Amino acid sequence: MAMLEVRDIDLAYGPIRAVTGVSIRVEQGEVVAIVGANGAGKSTLLKSIAGLLPLSGGSIHFEDADISTLPAHRRVGAGIALSPEGRQVFPDQTVRDNLELGAWSRRLNVGDLAAAVEQKYTLFPRLRERQGQMAMTLSGGEQQMLAIARALMGAPRLLLLDEPSLGLAPLVIRDIFLTIRKLRAAGMTVLLVEQMANLALGIADRAYVLETGRVTLSGTGAELLQHPQVRAAYLGH
Amino acid sequence: MLATWLQALVSGLAIGGVYALIALSFSITFTTTKTLNFSQGEFIGVGAFLGVAVLYLLSGQDEGAALAPGASAGFNYPLAAIAVGAAVGVIGILLFITAVRPFAGKPGMSWVMSTIGFGIILQSIGLAIWGPAPVNLPSPFGDDVIRIAGAGVRPQEILVLVVAIVLMIGLDLLLRRTRMGKAMRAVANNPSVAALMGINVSAVMIGAFALSSALAGIGGLLVAPIASASIFMGLGIALKAFSGAIVGGLDNPRGCIFGGFALGLLEASVALWQAQWREIVIFLLIILVLAIRPQGLFGARTLDKV
Ligand SMILES: Nc1ncnc2c1ncn2[C@@H]1O[C@H](COP(=O)(O)OP(=O)(O)OP(=O)(O)O)[C@@H](O)[C@H]1O
Ligand SMILES: [Mg+2]
Numbered sequence: 001m002a003m004l005e006v007r008d009i010d011l012a013y014g015p016i017r018a019v020t021g022v023s024i025r026v027e028q029g030e031v032v033a034i035v036g037a038n039g040a041g042k043s044t045l046l047k048s049i050a051g052l053l054p055l056s057g058g059s060i061h062f063e064d065a066d067i068s069t070l071p072a073h074r075r076v077g078a079g080i081a082l083s084p085e086g087r088q089v090f091p092d093q094t095v096r097d098n099l100e101l102g103a104w105s106r107r108l109n110v111g112d113l114a115a116a117v118e119q120k121y122t123l124f125p126r127l128r129e130r131q132g133q134m135a136m137t138l139s140g141g142e143q144q145m146l147a148i149a150r151a152l153m154g155a156p157r158l159l160l161l162d163e164p165s166l167g168l169a170p171l172v173i174r175d176i177f178l179t180i181r182k183l184r185a186a187g188m189t190v191l192l193v194e195q196m197a198n199l200a201l202g203i204a205d206r207a208y209v210l211e212t213g214r215v216t217l218s219g220t221g222a223e224l225l226q227h228p229q230v231r232a233a234y235l236g237h
Numbered sequence: 238m239l240a241t242w243l244q245a246l247v248s249g250l251a252i253g254g255v256y257a258l259i260a261l262s263f264s265i266t267f268t269t270t271k272t273l274n275f276s277q278g279e280f281i282g283v284g285a286f287l288g289v290a291v292l293y294l295l296s297g298q299d300e301g302a303a304l305a306p307g308a309s310a311g312f313n314y315p316l317a318a319i320a321v322g323a324a325v326g327v328i329g330i331l332l333f334i335t336a337v338r339p340f341a342g343k344p345g346m347s348w349v350m351s352t353i354g355f356g357i358i359l360q361s362i363g364l365a366i367w368g369p370a371p372v373n374l375p376s377p378f379g380d381d382v383i384r385i386a387g388a389g390v391r392p393q394e395i396l397v398l399v400v401a402i403v404l405m406i407g408l409d410l411l412l413r414r415t416r417m418g419k420a421m422r423a424v425a426n427n428p429s430v431a432a433l434m435g436i437n438v439s440a441v442m443i444g445a446f447a448l449s450s451a452l453a454g455i456g457g458l459l460v461a462p463i464a465s466a467s468i469f470m471g472l473g474i475a476l477k478a479f480s481g482a483i484v485g486g487l488d489n490p491r492g493c494i495f496g497g498f499a500l501g502l503l504e505a506s507v508a509l510w511q512a513q514w515r516e517i518v519i520f521l522l523i524i525l526v527l528a529i530r531p532q533g534l535f536g537a538r539t540l541d542k543v
Contacts, residue, residue, distance in 0.1 A: 052429050076435035088430045090423050097419050104420060105435025154435060 001064055003028045003189055004049070004080075004158055009058030011044050011213075018044040019213045021058075026158065031180065031190045033204035033221065035197040035234055041213040042193040043085050046160050049191070050082035051075040062158070077105040081156035085163050085193075087147040091136035095127055098135050098146055102153030120149040123179065141172035148179065159183065161192045165199065177203060197234035201225045209234075240387030245505040247385075248463075251394035253501020254401030255460050259478030260485065260493035261405060262452040267487050268425035269445040272341050272348045274332060276356020277453050277478070281471030283328070283359060284321050284457030286367050289374050289466070291317040306375045309462075314377035321458050322451040328359070329450025330443055337446070338439075342428075363468045371470075374461035393462040400459060404452070405494055412490060421445065477504070480523050486536025495535065 004026040011019035019041040026032045034042050047053045049060060051072030059068045067078060081102075089098050099117050108116060121128035124145040130138060135146060144164055151159060161180070165173040177199060180190060194200035201207055204221035209230060217224065224230050259277060267273055274280070293300055295316060296308040309317070336351035378392035412418035423431040424441045432438050457471060464470055477500055485496025500519065507518045526534065 050433060052432065072429070072432040073435050073437045076433065082433050084430060084433065088427060090426050090430070092426065093419060093422060100416065101419060101423050101431075101434045101436075104416075150434075 001061070002026060003063060004191070005061040006045075006049065007059050007061065009045075009048065009060065010056040011041070011048050011053055012056050013044075013053075017213060019048070022210070022213070022215055023058075024208050024215065024218075026189060026191050028189055029184075029187060030205045031184050031192060031203055033192045033194060033200035033207040034210055035194060035200050035207060035224075035230075036210035037233070038195070039212075040210040042210055043162050044213075045210070046082060046162050046191070046193055047084075050080060050160060052082075073105070076154040076156070079157040080160065081151040081154040081158075082160040083147045083151040083162065083164065086166065087140075087143040089135040089138070089143050089146050089150070092134060094132055094134060095138070095146055096131045098150050099127075099153050102150035103155075105154055116153055116155075120152060123152075123182070124149050141168050141175070144168060144172075144176060145179075148176070152183075156188075158189045158191065161190060163193055163195060165194060165196050173199065197230065198225070201230075241509060243386055243388035244390065245509045246502070247388065247390045247394055247398075249502035249505030250498065251397045251463065251501070252460070252504065253498035254398045255456050255474060255497075256478045256481045256501050257494040257497025258401045258404060258452055258456050258459075259475060260482035260497040261408060261490055262449040262456075263479055263482045264487055264490045264493040265408075265445050265449040265452075267482075268490070269421055270337065270341050270442050272337050273352070273479075274329070274337075274446070274449060274453075275349060275352040276332065276359060277449075278471035278473075278475030279356035279359045279363070279468075280325055280328065280450050280453035281457035281460075281474055282466075282468045283363050283471075284325050284454030285374060285461040285466040285470065286363060286372065286457075286468060287324050287454065288317045288321045288458035288461065289372050291320045292374070303373045304375055306379060309375045309377040311377075314458075318455050318458055321454045325454025325457075326447040326451035328454075329446040329448075332450065333443055333446035338442075341442075360468060367468060369467065369469075371465040371467040372461075374458070374466050376462040380462075391463060393459075397459045397463065400455075404455070409490065477501075477519075480520070482533075484523055484526050484533055486533030488537055489533070489535040492533060492535030496533070 002025040006022060006024045008021050008023050009019065010021065022045060036042050044053065048055060051070060055068055059066055062078060062080060067075060070078060096117060099120055100113060103113060103116055126142055127145055127149060130142060135143065138146060164176045180203060184190060192200055201221040201224050207221050207224050208215050209217040217227065217229065262277060263273055289304065292304055292308045292313055295313045298305060298308060332352065332355050336355045337348050340347040340351060376393035378396060382389040382391055412422060420436045421441055423434065423436060424438050428438045460474065478497055481496035481500040482493040485492030503519055504515055507515045
């Protein structure tokens with residue numbers, strides 16, 4: 001069975017339907033992308049996988065367990081971490097404190113916690129330089145690195161990334177995507193939501209296209225890059 | 238002249254310490270849950286009466302007579318403080334579950350009414366058990382006035398100030414230095430993202446209400462020996478403390494502490510001049526401060542953004 005299986009889920013904000021009958025699957029070690037226009041329901045889908053939004057229908061399975069009703073704060077411990085859209089770092093806490101909070105569910109002792117932080121600094125050396133700084137004083141790119149590093153502090157087996165390129169300069173975006181490749185090489189499984197369809201499809205093993213809350217296309221990253229519908233709608237060709 | 242000023246300074250600091258403590262207790266629930274316990278005043282009164290009840294038990298005295306001056310001596314008073322903190326903390330959890338959680342995070346301000354209602358129920362129960370009359374809660378250090386540079390200072394005033402400061406420093410360290418405090422601040426800042434870290438947000442909110450309520454209860458036990466301790470005494474204190482919190486900035490714990498002390502000192506110095514003008518001057522000043530800085534002196538957000 002796949003590492004993550006989302007089966008026919010419906011999601012709503014009160015009376016407003018955001019996602020209808022979506023099924024996706026992520027295999028161990030894959031990078032899977034979800035692309036789609038503004039308001040398609042990409043973030044909503046990731047939030048429900050992270051447990052922030054209750055299902056109105058369907059079910060979510062992770063590593064053979066039905067996690068449909070598992071509360072958000074227990075999904076990190078189960079192995080799923082989300083780096084949310086718009087970074088959402090804790091602005092009035094330092095870089096190091098943000099990272100330490102990411103490991104809350106692991107209940108590490110002081111030594112192991114410091115080692116885990118150190119490991120993230122190796123991945124993002126910029127964060128080490130800024131470790132004593134309040135998160136709100138970081139640049140957008142640094143905040144994005146912090147958000148990803150903070151999610152990794154939970155030692156997830158499945159990393160959910162919501163629009164890591166949002167509002168960043170091309171060079172910074174390249175860095176972030178290089179990091180995603182490094183993580184994949186180290187064995188991490190990634191579910192990536194991106195509006196930059198070319199970048200996302202370029203890195204993804206497989207991908208899904210989401211339109212107004214439904215999956216309309218799926219295939220390998222390479223297939224979708226060539227797909228006329230995708231090229232017209234998301235790649236501007 | 239110097240002696241009177243010194244005396245006013247000490248009593249201003251003592252009552253200011255209580256205001257600061259209660260102001261901080263408002264801030265604790267406000268920052269973590271965006272709600273306030275509007276029955277904090279009743280919690281103060283109930284804290285004082287529970288303290289009296291515990292002291293009767295500890296000193297083995299008969300309930301018929303007023304507490305003997307020695308009833309608070311030795312370990313009795315600190316033990317009473319722990320018992321009151323625990324008991325009122327539990328009442329706070331009850332308040333959160335019944336009157337706050339059903340409404341928190343939803344539009345509207347139903348929790349204002351429900352917490353006031355909870356306080357009225359609590360007060361009625363208190364009245365049924367203890368009656369409306371003030372009780373005597375002896376200070377652990379007696380009532381003999383100490384002379385400092387000619388000023389008469391009551392030992393309890395010093396005790397109130399010291400305990401309030403120790404508690405506030407402890408809380409400040411808790412919030413800033415410990416993992417628990419950092420998690421509380423994360424919940425305050427963004428509950429959903431805090432949950433993504435694995436933090437049990439409702440547990441933290443329950444803890445915040447327990448802590449806030451325990452502070453109110455202990456505050457009651459602290460002021461009872463210098464005020465006349467009736468079941469109604471908390472209302473005025475809570476109102477002043479709330480004003481102090483608003484003036485200092487409800488979302489800034491240190492601002493709240495400042496606001497509480499400022500109010501206590503102001504109250505004591507205006508009282509030196511004209512006691513009957515005290516409340517008028519204080520509330521005019523509060524209105525003036527808020528007209529200039531609606532978010533309070535050290536607050537970051539305005540209240541209506543809640
Ligand atoms: N908190 C909310 N309350 C009500 N409706 C919401 C809420 N969040 C999102 N929606 C609605 O749900 C739909 C899907 O939103 P979602 O944020 O998942 O889109 P998205 O694909 O992530 O878009 P973007 O690329 O702009 O981030 C949209 O119609 C949006 O208006
Ligand atoms: Mg989105």
